[in-house]
Amino acid sequence: MIKSLLAENRNLALANVNLTKKLSWFAVTITTLFFYRLYKKISQPPRQLRHIPYVNYFQMISVLMSREPISQYSRRLVEPILSSSEGLYTRTTRLGWTVYITNPKIIKSILLKQDLFPKAKIFVSSGEGSLPNKFIVGPNMIFVENADWKRHRKLANPAFQQAMPYKVFGKLTIQMFDIIDESLKKKISIDTGDVLKRLTLDALTLAGFGFNIHALQDPNNEWLRTYQSIITGMQDPLFFFFPIFETRFLHMFPKRQVIHDDCDRFLKLMDDMIKKKRDIVNKSIKDTVIKEDSQEKDILTLLLEGEESEDAYMTNEELKSNLCAFFSAGHDSTTGALSFALYYMAVNQDIQQKARDEILGILGDSNKDIIPNATQTKAMGYLNMIIKETLRIQPSVPVASARKAKEDCKLGSVFIPKDTILLIDIYNTHRSPSNWDDPHTFNPERFRPGGEADQKTSGEFGNPWIPFSNGARQCIGMNFSLAEQRVVLSMLLRKYTWSLPKGSIHETNVITKGIFFIVAKDLELSFTCRY
Numbered sequence: 001m002i003k004s005l006l007a008e009n010r011n012l013a014l015a016n017v018n019l020t021k022k023l024s025w026f027a028v029t030i031t032t033l034f035f036y037r038l039y040k041k042i043s044q045p046p047r048q049l050r051h052i053p054y055v056n057y058f059q060m061i062s063v064l065m066s067r068e069p070i071s072q073y074s075r076r077l078v079e080p081i082l083s084s085s086e087g088l089y090t091r092t093t094r095l096g097w098t099v100y101i102t103n104p105k106i107i108k109s110i111l112l113k114q115d116l117f118p119k120a121k122i123f124v125s126s127g128e129g130s131l132p133n134k135f136i137v138g139p140n141m142i143f144v145e146n147a148d149w150k151r152h153r154k155l156a157n158p159a160f161q162q163a164m165p166y167k168v169f170g171k172l173t174i175q176m177f178d179i180i181d182e183s184l185k186k187k188i189s190i191d192t193g194d195v196l197k198r199l200t201l202d203a204l205t206l207a208g209f210g211f212n213i214h215a216l217q218d219p220n221n222e223w224l225r226t227y228q229s230i231i232t233g234m235q236d237p238l239f240f241f242f243p244i245f246e247t248r249f250l251h252m253f254p255k256r257q258v259i260h261d262d263c264d265r266f267l268k269l270m271d272d273m274i275k276k277k278r279d280i281v282n283k284s285i286k287d288t289v290i291k292e293d294s295q296e297k298d299i300l301t302l303l304l305e306g307e308e309s310e311d312a313y314m315t316n317e318e319l320k321s322n323l324c325a326f327f328s329a330g331h332d333s334t335t336g337a338l339s340f341a342l343y344y345m346a347v348n349q350d351i352q353q354k355a356r357d358e359i360l361g362i363l364g365d366s367n368k369d370i371i372p373n374a375t376q377t378k379a380m381g382y383l384n385m386i387i388k389e390t391l392r393i394q395p396s397v398p399v400a401s402a403r404k405a406k407e408d409c410k411l412g413s414v415f416i417p418k419d420t421i422l423l424i425d426i427y428n429t430h431r432s433p434s435n436w437d438d439p440h441t442f443n444p445e446r447f448r449p450g451g452e453a454d455q456k457t458s459g460e461f462g463n464p465w466i467p468f469s470n471g472a473r474q475c476i477g478m479n480f481s482l483a484e485q486r487v488v489l490s491m492l493l494r495k496y497t498w499s500l501p502k503g504s505i506h507e508t509n510v511i512t513k514g515i516f517f518i519v520a521k522d523l524e525l526s527f528t529c530r531y
């Protein structure tokens with residue numbers, strides 16, 4: 001009797017163990033299935049966009065968190081899928097799954113139809129109180145639409161057409177020479193990227209606002225530090241992807257709080273500058289920094305003077321917001337363009353020498369610094385080809401601002417549902433083998449009159465060279481930046497030869513950094529003085 005009871009208990013226990021085992025397996029299977037489905041759901045685009053090739057969500061997040069340079073992840077993740085698409089692919093951004101476009105014909109159709117593809121409020125989603133919202137989002141040209149945007153551009157276009165301050169650019173370049181010469185004398189290396197950054201900041205503040213922050217002369221300058229703190233802070237992936245940390249829990253991040261304080265002080269400086277300038281213009285006192293001609297007037301003065309004569313105006317708040325926009329859009333972009341041009345000429349000595357020969361032919365080979373004028377820079381055909389090819393192979397602004405499809409539509413033969421976020425992928429448009437021959441090779445000859453670039457842009461193909469975007473919302477600072485690049489590079493070519501030092505991190509390929517703007521990372525160059 002006892003024996004049979006024990007046997008029964010044992011059987012029951014065994015049955016229990018089996019049941020528990022089965023349940024455990026069941027639970028494990030369900031959990032695995034759940035996570036697999038979750039993984040699939042997150043890693044893939046939503047159903048309505050799944051017909052477009054995509055980059056896996058987790059791969060993209062790891063790229064952004066590890067700050068892998070765009071040149072590396074584009075070739076690893078984007079190029080392979082582009083070959084099987086019409087120049088469209090999707091990948092995740094902070095706004096969710098976004099369609100990236102590299103097909104010039106489709107890009108043209110988007111940029112020309114502002115009504116159907118208005119700008120998406122990409123930063124606005126950061127929320128009230130976030131750093132980007134404080135500094136860059138606001139009533140400025142980048143963000144306003146329709147009548148307001150027209151009013152802003154109507155006032156700003158003439159100011160940007162007029163302002164070509166070659167002398168300001170030239171004088172600042174001579175200040176940069178002092179820094180390079182000093183380092184040569186002391187036999188110490190300098191971060192050329194950093195010096196260029198200070199030069200472009202001085203150029204922007206002086207030529208843009210008639211205000212000198214002396215970033216070149218004083219690397220520890222308070223305004224330089226403050227500005228850099230804001231710009232670096234805006235690109236911090238943690239707060240960029242999770243803005244809630246600063247909009248709700250800023251008190252838990254004391255270092256972030258310091259950046260917010262910097263931003264507040266910077267905005268206050270802008271307020272003061274505008275008020276002062278308005279007073280000066282109202283009293284008809286001409287700019288105190290450069291008096292010679294209107295070409296050399298700063299943009300802020302020209303904007304304020306334009307208000308007098310044009311049926312266009314900006315409030316002080318709008319002016320402040322636009323000045324922040326000019327800072328954000330015009331600084332790192334030009335620094336990047338200059339740093340890449342120097343890099344490509346350093347690793348292509350024949351191209352550097354050919355450019356120098358051209359410049360010496362135009363400006364002469366005397367032993368003194370010469371600031372070129374507008375006519376002389378126009379004659380610099382080969383240097384312009386180098387600048388264009390640099391902006392093709394390393395567009396310092398890798399994507400244009402996001403657009404949104406206002407209704408269901410087709411891009412090429414691809415269906416795009418209403419409300420899809422679209423991004424013009426400048427970087428991959430410039431690097432796509434469908435758009436350019438041998439796209440990863442630096443070759444200024446593409447831009448020779450009648451060359452590859454001319455042939456591509458003349459037909460139905462659309463324009464595959466869009467570093468400043470295209471259409472009505474093309475970069476307003478394009479000519480300003482190109483003039484600055486021509487002056488700085490031509491003067492550098494006359495005064496120095498340069499190369500990459502041995503052991504440079506850029507020996508095999510240029511290493512880039514940045515999200516919204518790309519620049520050459522820690523660019524050290526070896527200069528030799530020609531006079």
Ligand code: HEM
Pocket residue numbers: 141142143153208325326327329330331333334337395396397399400401466467468469470472473474475476477478480481
């Ligand atoms: C190499 C230098 C530069 C590059 C590569 C560049 C590139 C661009 C690009 C790609 C756009 C986007 C257009 C779009 O969303 O469709 C843009 C817009 C803009 N850029 Fe630039 N930019 C440069 C220099 C400058 C400078 C120096 C300034 C001002 C001083 C400036 C001010 C602006 C403004 C205000 C906009 C918005 C225009 C609008 O929406 O009407 N940029 N830029």
